[in-house]
Amino acid sequence: MSRYMSARFAGLNAYTPGEQPRDMDYVKLNTNESPFPPSPQVLAAVRGEEAERLNLYPDPECTALRQALARQYGVEKENVFVANGSDEVLNFSFLAFCDKENGVAFPDISYGFYPVFAQLYQISAKVVPLRPDFRLAPEDYSNLGCTIVFANPNAPTGLALSAAQVESMVRANPDHVVLVDEAYVDFGGESCVPLTKQYDNLLVCMTFSKSRSLAGARLGFAVGNAALIEDLEKIRYSTNPYNINRMTMAAGIAAVESDTYYKENCRTIQENRAYTEEQLARRGFSTLPSKANFIFTSCPDMDGGALYRALKQRGVLVRYWDKPALRNYVRVTIGSRPQMDAFLAAVDDARKEI
Amino acid sequence: MSRYMSARFAGLNAYTPGEQPRDMDYVKLNTNESPFPPSPQVLAAVRGEEAERLNLYPDPECTALRQALARQYGVEKENVFVANGSDEVLNFSFLAFCDKENGVAFPDISYGFYPVFAQLYQISAKVVPLRPDFRLAPEDYSNLGCTIVFANPNAPTGLALSAAQVESMVRANPDHVVLVDEAYVDFGGESCVPLTKQYDNLLVCMTFSKSRSLAGARLGFAVGNAALIEDLEKIRYSTNPYNINRMTMAAGIAAVESDTYYKENCRTIQENRAYTEEQLARRGFSTLPSKANFIFTSCPDMDGGALYRALKQRGVLVRYWDKPALRNYVRVTIGSRPQMDAFLAAVDDARKEI
Numbered sequence: 001m002s003r004y005m006s007a008r009f010a011g012l013n014a015y016t017p018g019e020q021p022r023d024m025d026y027v028k029l030n031t032n033e034s035p036f037p038p039s040p041q042v043l044a045a046v047r048g049e050e051a052e053r054l055n056l057y058p059d060p061e062c063t064a065l066r067q068a069l070a071r072q073y074g075v076e077k078e079n080v081f082v083a084n085g086s087d088e089v090l091n092f093s094f095l096a097f098c099d100k101e102n103g104v105a106f107p108d109i110s111y112g113f114y115p116v117f118a119q120l121y122q123i124s125a126k127v128v129p130l131r132p133d134f135r136l137a138p139e140d141y142s143n144l145g146c147t148i149v150f151a152n153p154n155a156p157t158g159l160a161l162s163a164a165q166v167e168s169m170v171r172a173n174p175d176h177v178v179l180v181d182e183a184y185v186d187f188g189g190e191s192c193v194p195l196t197k198q199y200d201n202l203l204v205c206m207t208f209s210k211s212r213s214l215a216g217a218r219l220g221f222a223v224g225n226a227a228l229i230e231d232l233e234k235i236r237y238s239t240n241p242y243n244i245n246r247m248t249m250a251a252g253i254a255a256v257e258s259d260t261y262y263k264e265n266c267r268t269i270q271e272n273r274a275y276t277e278e279q280l281a282r283r284g285f286s287t288l289p290s291k292a293n294f295i296f297t298s299c300p301d302m303d304g305g306a307l308y309r310a311l312k313q314r315g316v317l318v319r320y321w322d323k324p325a326l327r328n329y330v331r332v333t334i335g336s337r338p339q340m341d342a343f344l345a346a347v348d349d350a351r352k353e354i
Numbered sequence: 355m356s357r358y359m360s361a362r363f364a365g366l367n368a369y370t371p372g373e374q375p376r377d378m379d380y381v382k383l384n385t386n387e388s389p390f391p392p393s394p395q396v397l398a399a400v401r402g403e404e405a406e407r408l409n410l411y412p413d414p415e416c417t418a419l420r421q422a423l424a425r426q427y428g429v430e431k432e433n434v435f436v437a438n439g440s441d442e443v444l445n446f447s448f449l450a451f452c453d454k455e456n457g458v459a460f461p462d463i464s465y466g467f468y469p470v471f472a473q474l475y476q477i478s479a480k481v482v483p484l485r486p487d488f489r490l491a492p493e494d495y496s497n498l499g500c501t502i503v504f505a506n507p508n509a510p511t512g513l514a515l516s517a518a519q520v521e522s523m524v525r526a527n528p529d530h531v532v533l534v535d536e537a538y539v540d541f542g543g544e545s546c547v548p549l550t551k552q553y554d555n556l557l558v559c560m561t562f563s564k565s566r567s568l569a570g571a572r573l574g575f576a577v578g579n580a581a582l583i584e585d586l587e588k589i590r591y592s593t594n595p596y597n598i599n600r601m602t603m604a605a606g607i608a609a610v611e612s613d614t615y616y617k618e619n620c621r622t623i624q625e626n627r628a629y630t631e632e633q634l635a636r637r638g639f640s641t642l643p644s645k646a647n648f649i650f651t652s653c654p655d656m657d658g659g660a661l662y663r664a665l666k667q668r669g670v671l672v673r674y675w676d677k678p679a680l681r682n683y684v685r686v687t688i689g690s691r692p693q694m695d696a697f698l699a700a701v702d703d704a705r706k707e708i
Contacts, residue, residue: 005451
């Protein structure tokens with residue numbers, strides 16, 4: 001930190017993205033990307049005429065993209081906010097809906113970026129422990145008197161609440177925004193988007209990075225009451241009104257129009273997940289029941305760090321956390337069938353050496 | 355504003371981007387874009403293989419792009435910060451280098467986003483008036499005891515300080531960051547990038563949106579002492595570590611490698627600027643001497659608002675500000691020669707009706 005940086009950031013611990021080593025060609029199961037390329041329509045859109053207009057600013061209102069998403073989710077354009085990845089949706093939401101007086105609550109085990117945003121903006125954070133079985137208990141979020149954010153399905157556990165359970169949380173906090181991060185919802189979770197029509201304090205955040213194979217294009221969005229979306233727009237127009245570039249906008253619209261392709265990919269991921277879970281069960285692993293494109297699994301004879309290192313040596317990247325409650329687990333992205341077989345083979349090979 | 359938004363934003367006035375009406379095909383001279391398409395290398399890069407990897411996250415360190423820029427500017431990768439447009443560089447800089455104790459100073463007439471960032475983050479702002487001839491006087495910025503930001507060339511005036519004048523400001527404020535916004539420097543200004551090697555409090559911000567024909571790709575960057583860049587990286591990793599998408603990264607690298615093409619375009623813009631200035635002088639207009647890709651000009655018989663409306667009716671978009679000091683002027687982007695001739699013809703036609 002230079003002597004010019006604001007002293008309020010002295011203790012700020014930034015987010016650590018999943019590693020991207022370049023020393024060899026890894027089977028990359030550590031950042032929950034899709035193993036499938038973007039749809040042919042997306043490739044055509046990116047390679048089309050739009051590139052010739054890159055000298056002109058993009059539409060700051062993102063009208064066509066918001067209309068496409070509104071049609072897909074059965075809402076109006078005014079209910080849709082788009083951003084440079086769902087991280088930006090979260091960033092703007094922390095800025096808009098939290099402050100020194102109105103803090104934020106989130107689970108102790110969830111997306112690692114929530115505490116970073118709270119630190120960045122000096123927002124007081126109530127960290128609510130998951131239950132010992134990693135379950136998020138909705139009743140733990142009653143009357144907290146602050147904004148609430150959590151991932152559903154949760155990460156890195158993969159466990160999901162039903163929409164009815166989320167609704168109970170939204171009803172129990174009528175004076176505060178409940179932000180549901182549905183980054184992983186398309187792999188078997190139940191979306192709360194339909195509830196946004198009933199509850200003006202419910203904001204649902206989603207991404208094109210997982211089910212829609214566009215992690216490299218950076219596109220996230222939120223659906224909610226028009227007044228909440230206007231609040232986010234006020235922040236966007238006060239930070240970066242042209243936050244979505246032309247190529248990403250074109251890719252996003254084409255992706256919405258490729259729903260059949262992506263739904264099919266999601267089905268394949270769910271099949272590969274079931275296959276991997278079953279294969280690991282045969283090997284004595286304990287795996288949480290996942291509704292996401294990853295699993296959180298514990299090896300019977302190695303802790304998470306040891307398994308991570310053994311797999312990395314064998315060319316397979318997974319993710320682990322060096323925290324007491326998570327130490328026995330690794331998080332494994334569900335990729336293609338050949339990727340999962342490579343993972344399983346590496347697991348078997350690693351365990352031979354114990 | 356919803357009842358859920360933080361009360362600190364009640365008075366926030368967001369930035370207003372230049373209008374983008376869709377009712378007809380305008381000669382668009384209102385947002386300082388380049389009239390030239392991206393270079394053939396950029397088009398090839400965007401249409402190449404990178405699209406097939408959009409399912410994978412981009413490199414969060416932006417290594418290849420930062421290396422390319424470092425080579426172009428004769429600095430190290432550690433001296434280069436890249437962001438989703440120079441607006442994001444500015445946003446992160448206000449967040450990093452200002453706070454309640456350490457405010458910010460900027461000219462009363464300059465890029466309209468500076469006061470928005472100050473409001474957004476509750477940073478106390480010293481608004482320093484330009485001199486009556488629109489000149490920024492470096493001596494007005496001595497001993498202000500806060501971070502300083504200004505555009506050089508300035509907007510919407512087009513007037514530029516020499517590097518020696520900026521250096522005097524940097525020397526006069528050794529305990530605070532001086533952020534020089536060089537968005538328009540490639541059209542005849544003198545860049546302060548070489549001075550960043552001498553002064554650890556000088557940060558220079560630039561963009562691919564103007565001289566490099568990539569307003570639609572969203573790419574900005576800053577050059578400065580490695581410690582300042584690290585501060586900005588800390589903010590980036592605490593908000594949006596994957597802020598640059600794959601297509602923009604590929605376009606940016608190709609743009610750096612197309613320097614000859616863009617330098618030639620800048621020369622053409624300077625020629626068209628001289629032509630337009632001369633044509634307007636013949637018509638009795640008073641134009642400030644511009645070093646940017648726009649001119650700030652005053653019509654002898656119509657105020658800025660009247661001229662703007664008359665030109666818009668005739669299919670030409672320019673920009674004006676309804677503020678006392680600026681009321682007699684319009685800002686006109688310098689485009690292609692046919693665009694400037696269309697502008698001049700519309701001016702002549704509009705003045706017939708007076």
